[in-house]
Amino acid sequence: MPNNQFKRGELYSVINGMASTAVARRLQKNFRQAGLEITIEQWSVLYHLWKEDCLSQQELCNRTFRDKPSITRLIDNLEKQKLVKRTASKEDRRINLVCLTETAKGLQDLTIDLANQTMSEALIGVNKEEIETVKSVFQRVYDNLT
Amino acid sequence: MPNNQFKRGELYSVINGMASTAVARRLQKNFRQAGLEITIEQWSVLYHLWKEDCLSQQELCNRTFRDKPSITRLIDNLEKQKLVKRTASKEDRRINLVCLTETAKGLQDLTIDLANQTMSEALIGVNKEEIETVKSVFQRVYDNLT
DNA sequence: GGCATATAGTTAGTTATGCAACTAATTTCA
DNA sequence: TGAAATTAGTTGCATAACTAACTATATGCC
Incomplete structure (x- = not known):
């Protein structure tokens, strides 16, 4: 493995550390x-619903890279805060469609501005090629492991 | 911000997603x-102790980028498993020195091999310059935000 | 039709994280 | 010297993660 010589564990720390x-702490x-009461994990679910509303929980698992129990509880908490609503699908009653409330729709612009602003702070001095x-x-790491 | 044009929230998902x-799931x-019963979080603490034994909890906070309660509880669990031992410092009695047990020392080679092997799997098709x-x-993102 | 299997989602138990408030030991400095 | 501020670590509370085991619905196949 000529390309993969690295110090013990060091790279693990880089990717996961x-x-x-x-970034997560700053965004939070x-x-x-x-004045927003949502966690970044909750935001990441809303983010995918803003792109496409009324996804199944399984689809949210795939898009957020979380397992099913994690999504169940994130949706529980989002539902408590009246940001989403579960609706049983009429075609397949096993499926819960998770849809945004009007309140959640109203948060989209503000939170995405905050995320963009946070990433701008984080990426000062980093150029486009490096980001790419x-x-x-x-993407390759993910593909290698799944 | 000419360098930082990117799609809404996308980059956040890249860095945190x-x-x-x-990688964390694969390593675990x-x-x-x-047959190892330790979590990757516990391993990351042991990793820094293998590099330098008997660090204070505060020093472990700095090196692992965790806050103090997180380290307190990780050390609690590592102590339960008899992998580390807290010893009050003689110079400054506020300080707990966290030292490896013989059991933990014996795990070093195996777990670091597993980490290296995991990172090798993860980095297939990624070259040295890209890793750098x-x-x-x-490093710059971290410095920008701290 | 009916049984085996697969899929969607939930529940329970353990570990980990972040924040705020706390105790105890140490340092600062008037 | 002694009160105020700082530093090291702990505890309580809420959210989130993973695993394993569970319920309920849907599908496949004989």
Whole structure:
């Protein structure tokens, strides 16, 4: 493996460590300062529903890379906050369609602005090619492992 | 911000999403298949102690990018499994020095092999320059936010 | 039709994370 | 010297993650 010589565990720390934690914390902080009561995990679910509303829980699992119990409880909490609603599908009664409420629709622009602003802060001094490299590497890593 | 034009939230998903989750899950799975009962979070603490033994909890916070309660509880669990031991420092009695047991020392080679092997699987088709770019970008992101 | 199998979602138990509030030991400095 | 501020670590509370085991509905096949 000529390309993959690296120090013990170091790369694991890179991919799973400091940067993603720091970004997550900053985004959460920016949400809180804007008076938003949602977690970034909840936001990531809403994000996919803003792109396409009324997805099944299984589809949300696939798109957010979470397992089923995680999605069940995220939806539980989002439903408590009246941001989404479960509706049984008429074609297949095993399926819950998760749809946005009007309240949630109203949060879209603000939270996406905050996410963009957070990423702008995070990426000061990083150029477009580097971003493309990171995205492309991460895609290959994901594909290698799934 | 000429360098930072990107689609809504997309980059957030890249940095916090699929790749790191996939690597973490694979590493955990490889530990389990080798009969190791430790979590990747516990491993990441042990990893820093293998590099330098008997660190304070605060120093472990800095090196693992975790907050103090997280380290307190990770050490609690590692102590239950008899992998580390807390010892009050003689110079400053506020400080707990966290030291490896012989059992933990014996796990070093195996777990680091498993981590390296996992990262090799993950990085098939990724070259050295790309890895360096990812590391460098993540370092700058971290510095920007802290 | 009816049994085996697969799929969608939930529940229970353990570990981990973040924040806020707390105790105890140490340092600062007037 | 002694009160105020700082530092190290712990505890309580809420959310989230993974695994395994579970219910309910749908599908496949004889």
